[in-house]
Amino acid sequence: MPPSSQPCHGVWQIPDYVPVRNMTEPVVTLEGHSKRVGILTWHPTARNVLLSAGGDNLVILWNVGTGEMLLRLDEVHTDLIYNACWNRNGSLLVTTCKDKHVRVIDPRKQQVVAEKSKPHQGARPVRAIFMADGKIFTTGFSRMSERQLALWDLKSFEEPIALQEMDTSNGVLLPFYDPDSSIVYLCGKGDSSIRYFEITDEPPYVHYLSTYSSKEPQRGMGFMPKRGLDVSKCEIARFFKLHERKCEPIAMTVPRKSDLFQDDLYPDTPGPEPALEADEWLSGKDAEPVLISLRDGYVPAKNRELKVVRKNVLDSRPPRSGETEPSSFPGLWARAPGPPGASRASPGALPAARGPWRDTAVACDGLRGVGCRMGP
Template structure:
């Protein structure tokens, strides 16, 4: 036993702390929809929360600095005709947010830098292609303007929001899709599905390249996320309804790298992943605790670090991108916990005495510049995120407008001498599959 019993890790003593009451956000009517989404999306500029609203779907967007009580007349982002189910900030533009809804559409919004003075009701682009409610929306990590949506029609559609067109549509899932996660460079994504399969999909080949039946034996919903090194971290339930987490190598799905039983609670565990520290924060819906783990290359591979507990159960959770944390306080993560009527930021800190910048806690992190254009990705190029230094903290850039250039359907056809009247209209390409007919049913 020459090796020390205690594993060396700079994250062993990470501790969580709820901010002071006045630094939270009060009087927010969090959505009562039973969908298993996090209801909350954060970036260094804004907090967005899906809220209760009469007639349609709405969400609240506040500047991060606007803490305290939220005026009950504070303008909302409205535009969906059914409840909003999921929202996601664009990783390459802090003023752009995507939302999806029971109204079968996804929408992309431009949020101004200041506090809203009136409701926003005009999205930059409306994406119509699903025939049932759209429950998942997630941006590509490295390519500009690429957005993925998944609906209850079991379709996955990948869009170029700069042109408003559907690029790729995949129908490999026979049942409801529970979760989708891109890998680090956006060449693959993994999904969990009600048919109890974990799949790895290559969207540009439009095929499932690996799958595993029942990584967790229970029938309750699973979640899966890609880690930095290409493994897949899953949460689910055992046959006896114990909550469980797993770590898998998608090139060899036979045996898990690690499988760990947790407890008998029944809330789905939502995993939030920090690629820089290789840590996962697990937040169960209805739990009042956040557990965090470090993923390493030596056994047991998934190391339990600690649990942060507070009194009230969470309705949802948001996770700040690394560039939004406070490096002067050795904060390595900030989670935003939704309660029935408010949102509480929770800071995760590594205790250090020095005031100097801690290089080892803050490797260069994914910055806001996309590594490539949508067309380059579609043509088969892969790029890792463009990294930025955290030294000196991060200042979000000013708002840039998202320009949408709708393609003219006719322009993409070779010009012929025939007049339009003699053209067989059935031969015209339909933009994005059946989007024209589906969107207006």
């Protein structure tokens, strides 16, 4: 769970048990933004890859498992980033910006592969998300401040394949997408209703289904992953509605008389296990999400604690004058042989260092350094 209130943001692990004391230290702290971070989203298929975007107009990709910055997109956006969303396999990224552009980005090549200026003519913020088939769904405002939704095909990004006007409310529409049922839920900030639409491959492409209404307006909205739903009650979506002093769960269910598992409502859905490691994805490899069945309900695996492994700074330290790297001990630097009579290091030991390294002690396991204590 990465909080996003400061340029320096931390990743926190919520345990399966009830902790006996307050959690005050994050698992890892990520430093790279110069202004407040407002967007955080996990990669859909690669392990521990996290995207962050802030008020400094930067998009940064992190390897949370090592605490490293993988990629930095600093020349793509010219203004404040409104939202960012991965496609299904995490090969592309769609963003909306205050400069009224929707950009489809290949983050590994650090280039924009498709771009649309003013997808909605209004001046209010635009949101964009990827569909499972690669289409893009956007919400925005018209010139007359009417709220709109649109569906776009990247093969012909000039005009939308579907465009609908909804109402004249001022609240920005926040889209939530369920790829298993092809349903988009629209939650307007400050609204007291949730509208949902089905996305199909045939005209008119976007079909209105129904509206959930309540008495109190929502200040924010969260969306439960599919594996957290109650399949015995035919629950297809669950929202967490933020009020002033509470968080209210809202369940969307399909009425069925049978108590049996409904295969049409619950196809295999993406599970928590990654399909790729961070290094594999960064090298250019793509993979579809690893799917799981919800027939017997989702049971989380044990020992899923995040372990951060930081690289040893000694592994990448360049040799100093008069030093060579021992071939049998990569990462440990030894002094080159001195004049006749000078003492030499025995195998498996590091010669005594001078200067700023004088208080360095390294324990060896026969292959490389396994621990060190740095002095001044």
